[in-house]
Amino acid sequence: MTHNLNTPLTTHYDVRRDEAGHRYLHPLVLGFDLTRIPLLNKGTAFTSEERQTLGLDGLLAPQVDSLDDLVTRLYADYTKLQDPLEKHVFLRGVQDRNEVLFYALLSRHVEEMLPIVYTPTVGLAVQKFSQIYRVPRGLTLSTLNIERAEQALANVPLNDVRIIVATDSSAILGIGDQGFGGMAISIGKLSLYTVAGGVGPDKTLPVELDVGTGRQDLIDDPSYLGVKHKRLTGEEYLRFVDRFVEATLERYPKAIIQWEDFSRDAAFTVLERYRKVVPSFNDDIQGTGAVVLSGVLNACRIKGERLRDQKIVLSGAGAGGIGVTDALRRGLIRDGLSDAEARARLFVLDSGGLLLSDRKLDEYKRAYAHDPATLGFEYEGKAPDLLATVKGAGATVLIGLSGIAGTFSEEVVKATLANTPRPLVFPLSNPTANCEALPSDVLNWTDGAAIVATGSPFDPVELNGQTYPVGQGNNAFIFPGLGFGCILARVREITDEMVLEAAYALAAYTERHYPERIYPPVSELSAASIEVAAAVIKQALKDGVAAEFGVRDLSDEALLERVRGKFWVPKYLPFKLG
Ligand SMILES: NC(=O)c1ccc[n+]([C@@H]2O[C@H](COP(=O)([O-])OP(=O)(O)OC[C@H]3O[C@@H](n4cnc5c(N)ncnc54)[C@H](O)[C@@H]3O)[C@@H](O)[C@H]2O)c1
Ligand SMILES: O=C(O)C[C@H](O)C(=O)O
Ligand SMILES: [Mn+2]
Numbered sequence: 001m002t003h004n005l006n007t008p009l010t011t012h013y014d015v016r017r018d019e020a021g022h023r024y025l026h027p028l029v030l031g032f033d034l035t036r037i038p039l040l041n042k043g044t045a046f047t048s049e050e051r052q053t054l055g056l057d058g059l060l061a062p063q064v065d066s067l068d069d070l071v072t073r074l075y076a077d078y079t080k081l082q083d084p085l086e087k088h089v090f091l092r093g094v095q096d097r098n099e100v101l102f103y104a105l106l107s108r109h110v111e112e113m114l115p116i117v118y119t120p121t122v123g124l125a126v127q128k129f130s131q132i133y134r135v136p137r138g139l140t141l142s143t144l145n146i147e148r149a150e151q152a153l154a155n156v157p158l159n160d161v162r163i164i165v166a167t168d169s170s171a172i173l174g175i176g177d178q179g180f181g182g183m184a185i186s187i188g189k190l191s192l193y194t195v196a197g198g199v200g201p202d203k204t205l206p207v208e209l210d211v212g213t214g215r216q217d218l219i220d221d222p223s224y225l226g227v228k229h230k231r232l233t234g235e236e237y238l239r240f241v242d243r244f245v246e247a248t249l250e251r252y253p254k255a256i257i258q259w260e261d262f263s264r265d266a267a268f269t270v271l272e273r274y275r276k277v278v279p280s281f282n283d284d285i286q287g288t289g290a291v292v293l294s295g296v297l298n299a300c301r302i303k304g305e306r307l308r309d310q311k312i313v314l315s316g317a318g319a320g321g322i323g324v325t326d327a328l329r330r331g332l333i334r335d336g337l338s339d340a341e342a343r344a345r346l347f348v349l350d351s352g353g354l355l356l357s358d359r360k361l362d363e364y365k366r367a368y369a370h371d372p373a374t375l376g377f378e379y380e381g382k383a384p385d386l387l388a389t390v391k392g393a394g395a396t397v398l399i400g401l402s403g404i405a406g407t408f409s410e411e412v413v414k415a416t417l418a419n420t421p422r423p424l425v426f427p428l429s430n431p432t433a434n435c436e437a438l439p440s441d442v443l444n445w446t447d448g449a450a451i452v453a454t455g456s457p458f459d460p461v462e463l464n465g466q467t468y469p470v471g472q473g474n475n476a477f478i479f480p481g482l483g484f485g486c487i488l489a490r491v492r493e494i495t496d497e498m499v500l501e502a503a504y505a506l507a508a509y510t511e512r513h514y515p516e517r518i519y520p521p522v523s524e525l526s527a528a529s530i531e532v533a534a535a536v537i538k539q540a541l542k543d544g545v546a547a548e549f550g551v552r553d554l555s556d557e558a559l560l561e562r563v564r565g566k567f568w569v570p571k572y573l574p575f576k577l578g
Contacts, residue, residue: 011039011202012157022576030577031055037157039202041098042572045070050575067572071104078105084121089132091117092125095191096135099201103570106195111523114192119474120431120456122188123173129181130225137187138206140180142227146240149247158202161252162487165189165283166207166244170214170231170263171319174403174434177263179213180226185261189283189479196525197480197533198567199487205255211240237266238273245274256486256494258283258479267319268364279486281494284319287475287482288401289327290503291519292426295473296328296397297507298518299424299451308335310345311419313395315386315436316402317350317365320428324399325368330500343368347393351402353383387412396420400427400436408437413445421449428455428473439470453518471519478502480525481532488566489537489546498539505535530567534559 013029025040034054035041042050044065051057065073074094081087091113095102106113115121125132145152169182186206193199211232213219219228232240248255257280259270271282281287300307312328314321325346332342348355348368355361355369359382377384377392384392390412398416400408408427416423423446427436439452440461448463453473461468482502486494506519509531514520520528537559540546554562 011037012159013037013040018576020574022574024576025054032059035059038096038099040575043070043098043101045572047574053577054575067101067104067570070098070101071108074101074105075109084116085124085128085132087113087116088121088125092132092187093134096137100570100572103194103201106191107526107570110195110525111521114476114522114525115457117191118188118476119173120433122184123175123431125184125188126169126172126178126181127175129178129184130221130223133225138183138208140183140208140210141240141244142180142208142210143212143229143232143240144227146243149243150250153247153251156205156251158205160203161205161255162203163190163193163199163256163258163483164205164207164248164252165193165258165260166209167260168209168211168241168262168266170261170266171284172261173430175431177214177231179215179218179224180208180210182261183208189258189260192476192480192525193483194568196476196529197484198526198529198563199480199484200568203487203568205252207244209241209244211237238269241270241273245278249278254487254490256280256483256491258483260284262319264318264322264364265362268322276493279491279494281482281499282319282323283475283479285323285326286496286499287323287479288320288428289323289325290478290482290499291473291475291506292324292399292428293327293331293500293503294477294506294510295426295453295471295518296424297331297503298510299397299453301511302451302516302518303422306335308332308337308341308345310396310424311347311394312345312397312399313347313349313386313389313393313416314399314401315349315407316400316404316429317348317355317368318401318403320401321348321350321399322364322368324401327500327503330496331503334500347389347395349386349389349402353381353385354379354389356383359383387415390415390419394419395423397424398426399424400429402436403429403434405429405434405436408442410441410445413437413442413450417446417449423450425450426453426473428453430455430474432456432458439468443468451518457522469517469521471517472522473519476522476525477506477519477528478532481505481529482536484529484563484566485533485536485540488533488549488563489540490548491540491545492547493543493545495539495543495545497543498536498545501535501539502532505532526567530560530563534563537563 013026016024165186167182169178172178190204194201210226212229218224259282329342357369357371379388425442439458442450443461453471458470509528
């Protein structure tokens with residue numbers, strides 16, 4: 001038996017449900033209180049019968065609406081707003097009042113609203129989180145309550161959480177340490193799990209691990225809502241995260257953890273420390289790795305070349321940069337190269353220039369450092385910079401994960417164009433202001449020859465009478481499907497091979513449905529995620545880590561059908577009193 005996620009919501013307030021799909025509520029959850037529980041509230045869509053049996057008579061406007069009516073009404077209000085942060089606050093307000101309605105609205109307008117609930121506007125929401133904070137959502141563990149982690153988890157009114165997004169806010173997008181504000185990222189990522197990854201909102205839990213902040217301006221800000229002291233480090237930090245993991249395993253033994261926006265060293269340490277303890281993955285390392293591999297594969301297909309013939313330069317050697325390098329290395333090996341041959345095609349730079357074995361480097365960077373003696377080109381100073389590396393290595397692919405705007409200058413992009421008729425240029429840093437280059441500039445500098453993808457959404461570029469859509473190379477194309485597949489298969493562990501299969505599944509989906517593109521349009525997020533989930537389940541079965549979904553002999557189509565059947569869709573279910 002598999003767990004059907006396409007069921008009524010499971011909360012503290014449910015007693016049981018019957019075959020006809022009625023939800024029976026706890027008799028104490030009645031009347032006014034019911035309208036204050038976002039997972040249960042239906043607003044004016046409570047039926048006349050429900051109003052009478054649930055103690056709501058006289059409390060609501062006389063008109064009985066359908067979910068559709070409510071979506072139409074709210075959308076009309078939404079379109080009157082101009083400012084992206086205002087729109088974000090508006091949608092978060094809907095989410096905090098009425099979650100089914102929020103997801104109905106979001107799924108009807110995914111392409112328009114994704115940039116508001118997610119990147120790039122979520123970056124602003126993170127920065128302003130203390131100011132826009134209204135009501136509680138998710139779980140916040142801080143240095144004030146970590147010793148009571150079990151009790152804190154017991155207070156969460158959800159009985160069956162399957163996916164947690166947890167951040168310590170140390171490296172949010174490209175905007176750095178954000179203290180308590182990082183909670184907005186956990187919330188935003190989980191909205192995608194529901195709208196794109198089919199996981200019911202009652203199965204999701206955003207978590208903020210508030211271990212303090214390195215930002216004195218936040219500590220000094222009277223309106224800042226996080227704990228006001230320096231970040232925990234070393235053993236104290238790990239002990240904090242240990243407490244979170246232990247308490248989570250006890251309360252939600254079926255949950256998967258997605259680590260999000262941990263700064264570089266913590267990202268690798270935390271991933272390795274827990275990946276065999278609890279099924280977990282790091283989105284910035286692994287999700288980004290998979291999404292970039294997928295886009296590069298499709299760009300090579302469009303160019304009529306092979307991955308193994310590319311020379312790849314990556315600017316940024318943090319969680320994203322090293323994660324992507326690792327995924328590309330695996331892709332190059334799958335395309336027939338040895339490990340050494342694959343490494344010889346990958347050139348990674350941090351703020352000090354190209355990673356070289358004679359430089360003093362953090363451990364996680366060492367694996368991709370080149371020996372200056374075998375590098376094959378000359379350079380000045382301690383290490384070549386980006387331009388020298390692009391020229392010296394003969395780069396055909398340029399990937400930006402540095403968080404530093406403008407690093408892909410005209411000179412750098414033109415130097416890449418000198419190596420290949422169609423360079424791949426992926427300025428992937430978020431949010432928009434941190435992007436390494438504007439797609440319109442890259443296309444102008446290369447006269448339309450570059451194949452471009454960005455991390456944040458950009459409008460299509462018009463050039464010489466042609467329209468170039470800009471692919472969104474964002475891990476949003478991977479994590480919802482990866483997590484959904486892991487949940488359905490009840491995996492014990494998330495293997496690197498499962499993540500790799502997610503990349504190939506996204507590439508295959510794109511090739512099949514959008515052969516001229518490197519990523520599908522964002523409107524296809526859920527369709528793409530279903531294929532990613534199916535591929536992940538298949539690989540989990542092969543790797544022997546799937547506790548459920550034990551049917552091995554399903555055809556690919558039957559597997560997809562099964563995954564589709566588990567996809568949670570927003571609708572109001574009839575309530576009865578338990
Ligand atoms: N598109 C996506 O899906 C996606 C996914 C993950 C991260 N990102 C983006 O990538 C950026 C980095 O994120 P991260 O989590 O890896 O951060 P991180 O802090 O772990 O790493 C940043 C890296 O950039 C390097 N760097 C700094 N200045 C540089 C410069 N001038 N030239 C070259 N390298 C430089 C640093 O040395 C570090 O290695 C962020 O803007 C983030 O939004 C995008
Ligand atoms: O959050 C995103 O949009 C992608 C990625 O996880 C990032 O940190 O930039
Ligand atoms: Mn991230």
